[in-house]
Amino acid sequence: xxxxxxxxxxxxxxxxxxxxxxxxxxxxxxxxxxxxxxxxxxxxxxxxxxxxxxxxxxxxxxxxxxxxxxxxxxxxxxxxxxxxxxxxxxxxxxxxxxxxxxxxxxxxxxxxxxxxxxxxxxxxxxxxxxxxxxxxxxxxxxxxxxxxxxxxxxxxxxxxxxxxxxxxxxxxxxxxxxxxxxxxxxxxxxxxxxxxxxxxxxxxxxxxxxxxxxxxxxxxxxxxxxxxxxxxxxxxx
Amino acid sequence: xxxxxxxxxxxxxxxxxxxxxxxxxxxxxxxxxxxxxxxxxxxxxxxxxxxxxxxxxxxxxxxxxxxxxxxxxxxxxxxxxxxxxxxxxxxxxxxxxxxxxxxxxxxxxxxxxxxxxxxxxxxxxxxxxxxxxxxxxxxxxxxxxxxxxxxxxxxxxxxxxxxxxxxxxxxxxxxxxxxxxxxxxxxxxxxxxxxxxxxxxxxxxxxxxxxxxxxxxxxxxxxxxxxxxxxxxxxxx
DNA sequence: ATCGAAACTTCACGCCGTATAGTTTCCGCA
DNA sequence: TGCGGAAACTATACGGCGTGAAGTTTCGAT
Numbered sequence: 001x002x003x004x005x006x007x008x009x010x011x012x013x014x015x016x017x018x019x020x021x022x023x024x025x026x027x028x029x030x031x032x033x034x035x036x037x038x039x040x041x042x043x044x045x046x047x048x049x050x051x052x053x054x055x056x057x058x059x060x061x062x063x064x065x066x067x068x069x070x071x072x073x074x075x076x077x078x079x080x081x082x083x084x085x086x087x088x089x090x091x092x093x094x095x096x097x098x099x100x101x102x103x104x105x106x107x108x109x110x111x112x113x114x115x116x117x118x119x120x121x122x123x124x125x126x127x128x129x130x131x132x133x134x135x136x137x138x139x140x141x142x143x144x145x146x147x148x149x150x151x152x153x154x155x156x157x158x159x160x161x162x163x164x165x166x167x168x169x170x171x172x173x174x175x176x177x178x179x180x181x182x183x184x185x186x187x188x189x190x191x192x193x194x195x196x197x198x199x200x201x202x203x204x205x206x207x208x209x210x211x212x213x214x215x216x217x218x219x220x221x222x223x224x225x226x227x228x229x230x231x232x233x234x235x236x237x
Numbered sequence: 238x239x240x241x242x243x244x245x246x247x248x249x250x251x252x253x254x255x256x257x258x259x260x261x262x263x264x265x266x267x268x269x270x271x272x273x274x275x276x277x278x279x280x281x282x283x284x285x286x287x288x289x290x291x292x293x294x295x296x297x298x299x300x301x302x303x304x305x306x307x308x309x310x311x312x313x314x315x316x317x318x319x320x321x322x323x324x325x326x327x328x329x330x331x332x333x334x335x336x337x338x339x340x341x342x343x344x345x346x347x348x349x350x351x352x353x354x355x356x357x358x359x360x361x362x363x364x365x366x367x368x369x370x371x372x373x374x375x376x377x378x379x380x381x382x383x384x385x386x387x388x389x390x391x392x393x394x395x396x397x398x399x400x401x402x403x404x405x406x407x408x409x410x411x412x413x414x415x416x417x418x419x420x421x422x423x424x425x426x427x428x429x430x431x432x433x434x435x436x437x438x439x440x441x442x443x444x445x446x447x448x449x450x451x452x453x454x455x456x457x458x459x460x461x462x463x464x465x466x467x468x469x470x471x472x473x474x
Numbered sequence: 475a476t477c478g479a480a481a482c483t484t485c486a487c488g489c490c491g492t493a494t495a496g497t498t499t500c501c502g503c504a
Numbered sequence: 505t506g507c508g509g510a511a512a513c514t515a516t517a518c519g520g521c522g523t524g525a526a527g528t529t530t531c532g533a534t
Contacts, residue, residue, distance in 0.1 A: 035356075038489085038490065039490085040489080048514090049513065050490090050491080050492090051515090052513050054492080055511080055512060059492080060490095060492085118356050119270070119272075119351060119355050119445075133450070160461060160465075162457050162460055162461040168454060169451065169452055169453065170452065173451045190452075190457075190458055194439070194458065194461065196442065198435050198438055200441060201434035201435055201437040204437060204438065205433065205434060205437055210373070213370070213373065213407060213409075214377055214430060215406055215427075216407065220427075221427055221431065223398075223399055224399040225431050225434065227397075227399065228397075228431070228469070232395075232465070232469055251480090275520085276521085276522065277520070277522085278521095285483090286482065287522080288484085288522095288524090292482075296522085297521095297523090
């Protein structure tokens with residue numbers, strides 16, 4: 001049992017160091033943008049050599065991947081929590097809560113938002129698997145839940161002009177979504193993606209500073225967007 | 238007059254070299270993304286030393302600024318042309334044409350889109366003036382023209398829930414817009430920005446690869462978005 | 475022919491990521 | 505208790521990056 005204790009100790013130390021590396025990286029990113037994530041700066045901050053980090057992350061891209069995983073998971077947690085904290089019989093309220101949670105998270109973590117949705121860092125190429133795609137699908141699933149709850153009335157309010165089929169969508173996405181929402185038509189998934197686009201667009205413009213050169217308080221625009229959204233979904237009380 | 242001839246010659250050579258630098262930079266960007274814009278790579282391509290470029294652009298950021306100016310102007314030209322090529326009495330057609338021109342330009346110049354709307358390049362900070370803000374306002378003005386044409390019917394179709402005032406918007410924007418559209422209420426400008434957000438969001442998701450992991454043909458989603466947009470504006474024939 | 479400005483090169487510095495090899499630390503077992 | 509060896513970390517090096525200072529070439533104006 002001494003063995004397990006010490007092995008546990010080693011692993012714990014290792015995990016703590018890895019966590020500290022990511023922590024410092026996140027702090028650097030928050031203060032200087034995604035480009036400030038340099039192995040040397042992190043090491044400097046931790047009183048180490050840059051190469052020591054290679055014991056924890058094989059490459060800088062691996063570190064960035066880990067950060068993206070963490071950050072994206074944080075976002076997914078935030079929006080899921082907002083979803084769970086609202087009443088199931090109030091689809092409009094859920095949409096509003098979800099959207100505001102998304103925006104608040106983005107405004108609180110602008111560098112994280114850029115890391116996830118923008119060019120993360122020079123020459124970075126996202127790997128195949130990992131937590132980030134999972135988180136992305138959680139976000140997408142949350143969105144689909146919103147669209148699913150709104151669908152009955154939304155489909156009456158305005159029928160789609162394109163006819164969507166299941167073959168229009170990615171199989172991986174569907175494998176997670178269709179079991180959860182058996183009665184959902186393909187057009188509702190398209191609606192979910194469109195809603196995502198609406199929110200993402202305003203947020204991108206705001207985070208990257210394109211909105212503030214035109215409009216003084218993006219808050220108001222965002223609220224108006226949500227109001228029109230729930231209206232167009234036929235959810236106005 | 239020999240003086241003017243030779244001075245002209247010098248200046249022409251100088252302008253040609255500057256143009257070639259930007260040209261090479263754009264080519265590098267197109268093939269390797271915005272990060273591929275390095276002074277050394279450009280110089281290598283041109284058979285020069287990296288420092289020779291400093292004779293034309295004081296710093297790398299200045300070069301990037303010039304590129305952004307050019308690229309943004311190109312985008313503004315593209316959407317303006319699409320606007321001008323459609324009938325004034327067909328607001329829905331103009332919206333569709335404008336939006337498709339925007340998307341086609343973005344898909345044809347993904348690196349340019351990132352350069353304008355994303356993190357252009359590590360640590361780049363946009364300067365105060367220049368052609369880029371002008372182009373941005375041209376795009377915004379075009380958008381406002383679309384919203385203005387749609388406004389009469391759009392305002393009936395769904396009244397805004399937020400009450401927008403002129404003080405909500407940037408003075409520089411208004412100084413260009415209000416003279417051109419005297420009868421426009423503030424809410425219509427907000428509508429223009431919201432439309433921008435809708436298109437920008439889908440485009441961002443597509444360009445940065447977040448849509449293709451969910452949906453196989455973003456075309457269809459974009460067309461549906463436009464169809465719902467003109468519908469929500471009360472422009473369906 | 476010559477002066478001088480403009481164009482360009484060379485060299486240097488400090489950053490960066492990363493590979494290789496060497497050094498220290500310290501756990502697990504005999 | 506002492507030792508073998510793995511794990512953590514450092515030292516050194518390479519090439520690429522932006523950029524500054526100084527030197528060199530080119531070439532039009534006088």
